[in-house]
Amino acid sequence: MLPEKKPQELLVMSHAVVGYPSLEANLPAIDGLVAAGVKMIELQIPFSDPVADGPTLAHACHVALKNGGGVKQALALAEQVSRRHPQVSFLLMSYLNPLYRYGLDRLFIDAAEAGVKGLIIPDLPVEALEPHLPLLDKLNLAPIMMVTPVTPPERLQRISAAARGMVYVVARTGVTGSQTRWDAEFDNYIARLKRYTDLPLAVGFGVRSAEDLRQLRGRVEVAAVCSRYIEWQGKLGSDAAAERMAELCEAAGGMEATA
Amino acid sequence: MIRSNNGMFGSFGGRYTPEILTPALMELERLFFSLRDDPDFWREYQTLAQQFSGRPTPLTPCERLSKAIGGAQIWLKREDLNHSGAHKVNNVLGQGLLVRRMGKRRVIAETGAGQHGLATAIMAARLGLECRIYMGADDIERQYGNVFWMRRLGAEVIPVATGARTLKEAMDEALRDWAASFEDTHYVLGTACGPAPFPELVAYFQSIIGRELQQQALSQIGRNPDSVVACVGGGSNALGAFAPYIDQGDVELIGVEAGGRSREEGQHSIRLQEGTGEDGIAQGFKTLFLQDSDGQLGHTHSVAAGLDYVGVSPILADLAQRGRLTPDSATDEEALTAFETLLRHEGIIPALESSHALAGGFRRAAQMSPSEHVVINLSGRGDKDIFNVARAFPHPDWSAFLQRELARQPDFTTQGENAADVA
Structure with missing residues (x-):
């Protein structure tokens, strides 16, 4: 599921909210992210009640909904961008209800067909995911599971068994878009996770600066710069936000911009 | 339980x-x-x-009201008498x-x-x-x-x-x-x-209402009531009152939701009736939510802020689906009418939320005979609704008083917006 990478390379993952700042703006914004060197992009389906998102992404969701963003629009966008950028992995991110209403199995089939490589569903717990694993495996669609610093050992085991593609490591307790530090405690946390899974680790929640990326390089495989990017996109526009992302990708290591 | x-x-x-x-x-x-x-x-x-909130709250017979409605005997479980008023x-x-x-x-x-x-x-x-x-x-x-x-x-x-x-x-x-x-x-x-x-934890603590009610009904009525009626926002007061009766099929359980202004989308908060709430998973649980075909949660309205919610207790959704709970609704207007009826006949000021239970309860009682008994859970008192009620029943005295009171209050407007909001 992960794009190819050199051993020490830190891949940068970023974000698009389908319908934010508008449906038309999604495609050029994603082109800009790819040109900046971003290797993985989450396509977030907006939801009316995004409880795991901080103010930046929650606001983007509300705007995106007004602009007509939804499951169908996300699938159409996925199909377009996965063809256009075959070297980039596109993941579908959504809260459960829009997918549940669409029909989970139908959604999995349509997402795989649209070229989506993985799914992030923050409010789908491992217990509810497990029955769907046979279909997901057949479709080669990876459920990206989240782990947190407070996930107890027996749960880590269960989550690791269900995880595919990579494990999304919540770096701190809390919602998206706040500060995190990369200290010895973080290293212990990563070491602990590696006892349960051999999958690549993606760190999210609180990855905001070039310094964060330099710190993470060599310690994990993927860094998710999501709400920070959407913040820039909202304040500076998609082009300037992509320029900032290019600087971050450079800090992530050896990834020169391709366009 | x-x-x-x-x-x-x-x-x-x-x-x-x-x-x-x-x-x-x-x-x-x-x-x-x-x-x-x-x-x-x-x-x-x-x-x-008991020591902090004055429990047990009484079960109050409403003689004059029952006569005026002209059907079953109406009793009120007085949750309005709790400390904090609900x-x-x-x-x-x-x-x-x-x-x-x-x-x-x-x-x-x-x-x-x-x-x-x-x-x-x-x-x-x-x-x-x-x-x-x-x-x-x-x-x-x-x-x-x-x-x-x-x-x-x-x-x-x-x-x-x-x-x-x-x-x-x-x-x-x-x-x-x-x-x-x-x-x-x-x-x-x-x-x-x-x-x-x-859901289970909140229902457990609220079941103190029903546990008291069951005892009180046995000693005051001499048997179980025929119907227990409660308003349903999230559903906690209803579950509290219903709790001991859920497994006793001869006690009718009626949940009254907010009918708002109309059945138009966004104008009510009815989730338990046909063609309203649909299966959904949001805010951490699965229940009947008002939502659109894309699974986006809908908008709601009620004159009573406490009933103005897009989902409903999963316990009540299940009881409704199994036919154990009879869903009913009262419009804003019906709730206000019931509010006034109780005020004038029994000298009790109900919350606008609870007034929905009254509206549903009065409607049911009118269909029953004087030998039957309806208990309405009066979940809260109406002091908090003074401004809303004053707007629903406008009176020049009140408006003039507000003008005078405004003049007596210190003026914070020069110190920036919302200065008075700072705690």
Whole structure:
């Protein structure tokens, strides 16, 4: 599921909210992210009640909904961008209800067909995911599971068994878009996770600066710069936000911009 | 009593939360499961409710009202007589006992009408806890009296200005806070909704209403009532009153939802009736939600902020689906009429939320005979609704008084916007 990478390379993952700042703006914004060197992009389906998102992404969701963003629009966008950028992995991110209403199995089939490589569903717990694993495996669609610093050992085991593609490591307790530090405690946390899974680790929640990326390089495989990017996109526009992302990708290591 | 099957009630309930919240919910569940069958714990809770909130609340016969309605004998279970003015305090006192056992130093809560927020602020003041209340910006305008008291009690009241600016958004915001703060913070969820174990836990503490009612009915009526009627927002007062009767099929259980202005989309808060709420999973649990075909949660309306919610307790959704609960609804106008009827016939001022139960209860009683008995759960008192009621029944005296009072209040407008809001 992960794009190819050199051993020490830190891949940068970023974000698009389908319908934010508008449906038309999604495609050029994603082109800009790819040109900046971003290797993985989450396509977030907006939801009316995004409880795991901080103010930046929650606001983007509300705007995106007004602009007509939804499951169908996300699938159409996925199909377009996965063809256009075959070297980039596109993941579908959504809260459960829009997918549940669409029909989970139908959604999995349509997402795989649209070229989506993985799914992030923050409010789908491992217990509810497990029955769907046979279909997901057949479709080669990876459920990206989240782990947190407070996930107890027996749960880590269960989550690791269900995880595919990579494990999304919540770096701190809390919602998206706040500060995190990369200290010895973080290293212990990563070491602990590696006892349960051999999958690549993606760190999210609180990855905001070039310094964060330099710190993470060599310690994990993927860094998710999501709400920070959407913040820039909202304040500076998609082009300037992509320029900032290019600087971050450079800090992530050896990834020169391709366009 | 009310027991889930691993967090589920039929096909509803469950725990659909971001992974970050799972350990906090599991900790709460372990504690709750270890206490709920312990008679000493129930006695501790009962004693607290008695000493602090004046329980048991009475079961009041309404002679003049029953005659005027002209059917069954009407009785009121007087949750309006609780400290803080509503049933909400039952659940909050119970959760306060849990907070003390968990050793947490801070509590947060969502609130619609402000009654749950007020009860939580009262508990926090009594236990010396830090307290933050999330409340929809529109609900703040509708229930400013409660906001005033929450702030005086030392709670921080955070207006939530996203989406429809009511209870749904306040709950989203409280969940966000909790995801970042659960290590030292307890989320005092105010109704029998949300992720497991909250529906079961809130219903357990609220069942004190029904346990008292059952005894009182046996001694005052001499038997079980024929019907028990309650309003349904999230569903906690209804579940409290229904609890001991759920397995007694001869007692009719009627849940009255907010019919609002009309059945048009966004104009009501009816979720349990045909063609209204549909299966959905949001805010951590599965229930009947008002939503569009894309699974986006809908907008709601009610004159009563406490009924203005997009989902409903999974326990009630299950009871309705199994045919055990009879869903009914009352419009804004019907609720206001029932409000006045009770006021004039019995000298009791009901909350606008509870006035929906009255409207449904009066309607049912009128179809019954004088030998039958209807108990209406009067979930709260109406003092908090003084401004809303004054607007519904305009009177020049009141408007003139407000003008004079405004002139007497200190003027903060020159010190910047919302200066008076700073607690």
